Amino acid sequence: MSLRHAVLAALLSGEYSGYQLTKAFDVGVANFWYAQPQQLYLELSKLENDGLISGREVVQQTRPTKRLFSVTDAGLAELERFAAATSKPSFIRDDLLVKVQAVDHVEVAPVIEQLDQRAAAAAAKVEILDKLLRRFRGDLDEETFLRDGTPIGPYLTCLRGKRFEQEHHDWCVRAAALLRDRAARPLPAPR
Amino acid sequence: MSLRHAVLAALLSGEYSGYQLTKAFDVGVANFWYAQPQQLYLELSKLENDGLISGREVVQQTRPTKRLFSVTDAGLAELERFAAATSKPSFIRDDLLVKVQAVDHVEVAPVIEQLDQRAAAAAAKVEILDKLLRRFRGDLDEETFLRDGTPIGPYLTCLRGKRFEQEHHDWCVRAAALLRDRAARPLPAPR
DNA sequence: CACACCATGTAACCTGTTACATGATTGT
DNA sequence: ACAATCATGTAACAGGTTACATGGTGTG
Numbered sequence: 001m002s003l004r005h006a007v008l009a010a011l012l013s014g015e016y017s018g019y020q021l022t023k024a025f026d027v028g029v030a031n032f033w034y035a036q037p038q039q040l041y042l043e044l045s046k047l048e049n050d051g052l053i054s055g056r057e058v059v060q061q062t063r064p065t066k067r068l069f070s071v072t073d074a075g076l077a078e079l080e081r082f083a084a085a086t087s088k089p090s091f092i093r094d095d096l097l098v099k100v101q102a103v104d105h106v107e108v109a110p111v112i113e114q115l116d117q118r119a120a121a122a123a124a125k126v127e128i129l130d131k132l133l134r135r136f137r138g139d140l141d142e143e144t145f146l147r148d149g150t151p152i153g154p155y156l157t158c159l160r161g162k163r164f165e166q167e168h169h170d171w172c173v174r175a176a177a178l179l180r181d182r183a184a185r186p187l188p189a190p191r
Numbered sequence: 192m193s194l195r196h197a198v199l200a201a202l203l204s205g206e207y208s209g210y211q212l213t214k215a216f217d218v219g220v221a222n223f224w225y226a227q228p229q230q231l232y233l234e235l236s237k238l239e240n241d242g243l244i245s246g247r248e249v250v251q252q253t254r255p256t257k258r259l260f261s262v263t264d265a266g267l268a269e270l271e272r273f274a275a276a277t278s279k280p281s282f283i284r285d286d287l288l289v290k291v292q293a294v295d296h297v298e299v300a301p302v303i304e305q306l307d308q309r310a311a312a313a314a315a316k317v318e319i320l321d322k323l324l325r326r327f328r329g330d331l332d333e334e335t336f337l338r339d340g341t342p343i344g345p346y347l348t349c350l351r352g353k354r355f356e357q358e359h360h361d362w363c364v365r366a367a368a369l370l371r372d373r374a375a376r377p378l379p380a381p382r
Numbered sequence: 383c384a385c386a387c388c389a390t391g392t393a394a395c396c397t398g399t400t401a402c403a404t405g406a407t408t409g410t
Numbered sequence: 411a412c413a414a415t416c417a418t419g420t421a422a423c424a425g426g427t428t429a430c431a432t433g434g435t436g437t438g
Binding site: 033089091093105148182 | 193196197199200201203221223224225267270271273274275277278279280281282283284285286287288289290291292293294295296297298301302305308309312313337338339341342343344345347348350351352354355358359362366369370372373
């Protein structure tokens with residue numbers, strides 16, 4: 001049960017509709033979690049049924065009516081409980097790593113291609129997250145914001161997300177270059 | 192379906208029993224995937240039923256009889272197919288990030304404590320992975336091994352794992368220090 | 383004699399993904 | 411008119427976790 005808490009944590013920043021959440025949780029800016037629209041709508045229903053969030057209808061003249069959700073006191077208490085509980089460490093689980101692991105035994109070309117694509121995608125995400133960070137801290141420099149700025153939680157998770165993408169990018173670029181180079185010299189001369 | 196391929200990729204390095212795989216896939220050295228023993232045994236059964244791996248019984252006098260598995264031609268073909276197919280990018284999904292995201296609204300002390308614990312765990316994992324890397328490359332230096340050493344796949348995934356843990360460690364340490372500092376000065380003087 | 387390690391599984395449950403569904407409005 | 415965006419869901423399935431189960435061997 002963790003999407004539950006991810007949604008609660010996201011709603012701390014203000015009221016959001018299901019659709020707005022899907023944007024935040026979607027590919028673009030998953031700085032601390034990821035979920036698909038369907039899962040979010042489902043989780044929002046459950047959270048509302050459990051009284052952890054409450055939704056209010058907002059009728060729009062130009063757009064379809066939407067429901068904005070906010071965290072209730074019960075929801076905050078649940079988050080409090082969750083934050084204090086211990087939880088398992090996280091793991092990398094990435095198909096691309098599996099492919100690279102097997103690269104000595106399978107065709108390298110498609111793997112290299114995918115490394116290139118990933119590198120590009122990661123670079124794009126770094127940009128997005130960097131913009132988000134700048135928006136968060138406004139005109140303050142990073143050091144000052146980290147000392148006194150608020151909210152600090154989203155800033156920290158965003159920082160982590162950016163670093164992850166940067167690392168991923170660098171690794172992809174390096175691995176691709178390396179495998180290309182090795183493919184060009186299939187039989188290194190034994191000295 | 193990806194544990195399937197992770198197991199196949201792992202078995203490329205040689206024959207392993209279910210138990211040996213659980214060690215490799217377990218908390219210690221999940222350099223490219225993670226899975227629990229139960230899941231591995233189940234997956235091994237399925238893979239054998241599907242003819243992608245084959246197991247041979249090894250009777251030991253001092254230990255219980257075990258079954259060593261290796262990848263069949265069909266299994267290799269399946270991996271080949273998998274490696275060429277495109278796959279979704281990976282995401283961070285970590286309870287700890289959710290907690291940090293909410294840190295402006297919940298008790299900081301337990302979160303800081305968990306950041307400390309994670310930092311220590313990550314540091315330990317970095318050590319383990321570093322040893323693995325040194326074992327992989329033997330007496331070659333890294334540059335040389337990356338140019339010509341084999342197998343290169345496991346080395347690359349291990350490198351990625353190490354970097355991930357290192358980043359995670361650094362972030363945890365930084366976030367913990369920062370939150371501690373902020374907790375000590377709850378109301379920064381507005382100038 | 384108890385604890386850790388080797389060795390392997392099953393069953394129930396929870397979570398997450400994919401596919402299916404609908405419908406209004408705004409911009410090109 | 412067509413595509414994109416806003417807006418919300420359901421149903422079936424695949425994948426992963428937790429709990430339950432068992433039994434032999436070596437070490438302190």
